[in-house]
Amino acid sequence: MKKLLAIASMAVIVLTFSACKSKVKDADIKTAVETALKADPMSMGTMVTSVNDGVVTISGECKDEMCKTHCGDMVSKVKGVKSVVNNCMIAPIPNPVVNASDEILNKGLADALKDHPSVKSSVVDGKIVLTGEIAKAKWMALKQMLDKLTSKGYELSGLKIK
Amino acid sequence: MTSIALQDKYRELTNAATVSGVANLQVREEEGVLYLDGEAPNGAIKDMLWSVYDKIDPNFLAGDLVMNVKVASTAPVTKAKVTTEKSNLNIRKGPGTDQPVVGKAAHHEVITVISQTSDQWWLVRTNDGEEGYAYAQYLTPEA
Numbered sequence: 001m002k003k004l005l006a007i008a009s010m011a012v013i014v015l016t017f018s019a020c021k022s023k024v025k026d027a028d029i030k031t032a033v034e035t036a037l038k039a040d041p042m043s044m045g046t047m048v049t050s051v052n053d054g055v056v057t058i059s060g061e062c063k064d065e066m067c068k069t070h071c072g073d074m075v076s077k078v079k080g081v082k083s084v085v086n087n088c089m090i091a092p093i094p095n096p097v098v099n100a101s102d103e104i105l106n107k108g109l110a111d112a113l114k115d116h117p118s119v120k121s122s123v124v125d126g127k128i129v130l131t132g133e134i135a136k137a138k139w140m141a142l143k144q145m146l147d148k149l150t151s152k153g154y155e156l157s158g159l160k161i162k
Numbered sequence: 163m164t165s166i167a168l169q170d171k172y173r174e175l176t177n178a179a180t181v182s183g184v185a186n187l188q189v190r191e192e193e194g195v196l197y198l199d200g201e202a203p204n205g206a207i208k209d210m211l212w213s214v215y216d217k218i219d220p221n222f223l224a225g226d227l228v229m230n231v232k233v234a235s236t237a238p239v240t241k242a243k244v245t246t247e248k249s250n251l252n253i254r255k256g257p258g259t260d261q262p263v264v265g266k267a268a269h270h271e272v273i274t275v276i277s278q279t280s281d282q283w284w285l286v287r288t289n290d291g292e293e294g295y296a297y298a299q300y301l302t303p304e305a
């Protein structure tokens with residue numbers, strides 16, 4: 001019986017020792033998982049939230065159920081990963097962007113640019129074209145207003161930021 | 163009609179919006195322009211997103227991102243401070259700079275917001291009782 005106990009305790013020691021030896025650090029797992037996610041085009045919206053004793057939690061957005069499953073499977077194959085908590089959300093089908101008419105854009109531009117006489121504007125095919133010069137802080141405030149107009153983007157090669 | 167390149171360019175921004183709790187977040191791409199819409203929990207998070215945007219596209223000059231992130235308000239806005247640079251704020255008869263000026267609110271005056279008519283124009287009442295539309299950029303909601 002004593003001998004058996006000794007063998008058993010030896011086995012425990014050996015197991016513990018080997019378990020320690022093969023254990024991959026959580027930080028290394030995180031890096032490996034992040035590298036794997038980055039390299040995979042389908043997993044671009046996925047992030048690692050935490051790694052605890054090899055249990056990896058991922059979150060973010062996937063375009064559909066298949067993509068979510070794929071991300072989870074991929075992470076589970078990374079060395080050292082014991083299990084995966086997949087908190088990824090399925091992205092809702094987006095509403096189409098409703099762009100403003102040129103008329104609304106022109107009116108919005110006239111209102112927004114009233115206090116910025118150094119900036120000239122026009123609208124070409126739904127795009128806002130700005131020229132002239134403006135201070136950085138004012139430009140940021142102006143762009144925040146102009147972005148509410150939902151144009152088809154901007155042509156700003158003629159705009160100089162001071 | 164999506165390109166990985168454009169979405170990838172602004173990935174840090176869309177991720178920042180996700181983790182900072184922007185509600186009703188929508189990231190859409192159409193004809194080479196990325197549209198990011200949502201409601202930030204507070205003004206600091208909106209500012210943070212604009213600084214991430216500035217880091218990715220210095221001075222916001224690429225013209226390929228339209229970011230309309232509003233600050234979510236739990237209660238309706240009833241008071242706002244006039245945050246012009248230093249001048250008075252024009253109060254107009256209708257929502258447009260082509261409309262006649264019917265009153266003025268002083269710089270840093272706190273006025274009543276009757277309704278947030280549009281993203282650009284709010285219907286307001288000054289402390290002198292003048293009612294009309296003011297440009298929203300120069301109004302900062304009071305808590």
